[in-house]
Amino acid sequence: MLDLRKVKKELEPIIERLSLRGGDFRYLREIITLDQERRDIIVHLEQLKAAKNETSKKIGLYKREGKDVRPILESIESDKEKISSLDQRLKSIDSTIDEMLLNTPNIPHQEIPVGKDESENIVIKKVGDLPTFDFEPKPHYEIGVNLGLFDFERATKIASSRFVVYKGLGARLERALISFMMDLHTEKHGYKELLLPYIVNQDSMTATGQLPKFAEDAFKLIDDRHLYLNPTAEVPAINMHRNEIIPLEELPIHYSAFTTAFRQEAGSAGRDTRGIIRLHQFNKVELIKFTTPDDSYKALDAMLADSEAVLKALKLPYQVIELCSGDLGFSMAKTYDIEVYIPSQQGYREIGSISNAEDYQARRGNIKFKRARDAKPEYVHTLNGSGLAVGRTVVAILENYQQKDGTIVVPEVLRPYMNTDKIK
RNA sequence: GGAGUAGUACUCAAGAGGCUGAAGAGGUGCCCCUGCUAAGGGCAUAGGUCGGGGAACCGGCGCGAGGGUUCAAAUCCCUCCUACUCCGCCA
Known part of the structure; x- marks a missing residue:
């Protein structure tokens, strides 16, 4: 606000x-x-x-x-x-x-690029070498179905379209990635691990900016308590401190949380209909920070680095883009997107997003701190970033690590979690 | 799901229509005392938010939340939320 x-x-x-x-x-x-x-x-x-x-x-x-x-x-x-x-x-x-x-979005940060939509976002860096194949690389959904990792038909039978059942090493890969990412952020990057409710209330959704304007994107429970399925860990994590004055010595707060996210994907009909790029339910490891206003942009860059570290460890090629004013999310003043290389599309797809909401969410959620015992409370700054979207990381691994014989080489850092070096 | 009890400031707690923006205790802060520590004494301590004002300051709101009754509500009534106890059910 x-x-x-x-x-x-x-x-x-x-x-x-x-x-x-x-x-x-x-x-x-x-x-x-x-x-x-x-x-x-x-x-x-x-x-x-x-x-x-x-x-x-x-x-x-x-x-x-x-x-x-x-x-x-x-x-x-x-x-x-x-x-x-x-x-x-x-x-x-x-x-x-x-x-x-x-219903008014956040004010774009002074220095972000001006542009009308995603076509005017700016690539600020590319990292990693693109893989070379001496065969035609397959899309992840073909690889996944061939190896018995995904089952879309049965997911539809159980729920509806835009759901997936992971099976065997596919399920294991998803779980391995969650553990790997959480371990990295909590042990190496200094975030505190949270395991959060997957259902959030209306006040929480309003504080972070999903409501009132984007109600059609959320799954609302049929219940008179106005509850919603978690659309991103940002919602429960930021709302940890709604209506609180955080003692100065506790700042900055760094949280990392794995959650399952639920999205209606209203308005995305026909987009990414194949595979696991765009589902109603997906897993994500999220990074959340509460900082003083003075520190938030430094914290944003550090968070970007923490996010990138996941892709670097997995040795996946990616690029970082800075969102232009026209593509910025409702609550955010500045956002970096991380896009991972997808061989079958010969292009990059969003796999993470790192944003500074400044005091916009803090004001909606009444989250403050005091510089001194007798000082007037001020709003904190809130930041959130992906660390990363797990399903899309699976996509990237399957496609970038695919072999001519249809098998997948498991990235080295995941082998302790997978107990195998190959998916076949 | 049923039945009950309770939510007052940083904490515990008194208060049961007006003299209570809230006794008392603990805690915390400052000061005194003591060679240091412990003990003791004194003073202070409702945060927050909205509004007026140059400021000092003044005022509105505020006793879990929201409504209501009343000239007047922490106190009475209604709805909701939360916690606890008992019963039932359950991973």
């Missing part, structure tokens, strides 16, 4: 920066008018309430002294109505302002 005070102070520059995302944000001008009305009401309302409090006290006194309170009671009768109607008006203004702010 944007800071209302800041919006008021820098209205036009903010509208201009937001519009770099695409879309019209001139509606924010209305906030200024609404806010002025809101303040006027508050001033008036508080005067009335203060007077009413005085009067009530007086009534108490009079009663104890046995005096007649009827005249006083009559004198405040009209204020009562004024107060309740002003209260109502205030509530309605507050909720209008709130709704506007909740």
